[in-house]
Amino acid sequence: MQALPNSFSSLSHPSLDQAGGGRASSENTRPAALLESAELLKGGKIVGILHNGSLYRLQATKLGKLILTK
Structure with a gap:
């Protein structure tokens, strides 16, 4: 598998917020999996x-x- 640029190592978007509040939380964030x-x-x-x-x-x-x- 090819290494991806560092800018993709952690995705941040309100839709990725697991709390459901519509805002990405800066606390306890875990990098989202990135697949080709x-x-x-x-x-x-x-x-x-x-x-x-x-x-x-x-x-x-x-x-x-x-x-x-x-």
């Missing part, structure tokens, strides 16, 4: 993701975008 999409898709265009008992579909488009659907 190719690592998830493994050469294909679609991968299934099980999350809290529901099946989601992650799909790569012809234009190189990602779509996540339930």
Whole structure:
């Protein structure tokens, strides 16, 4: 696996806040896992993701975008 730039070692965004308050907390922050999409898709265009008992579909488009659907 290729090393990623240090700027990606810790992701911070309000949607990543586990407290649900809408703001990223600076206390007890843990770096978010960072994966390459190719690592998830493994050469294909679609991968299934099980999350809290529901099946989601992650799909790569012809234009190189990602779509996540339930």
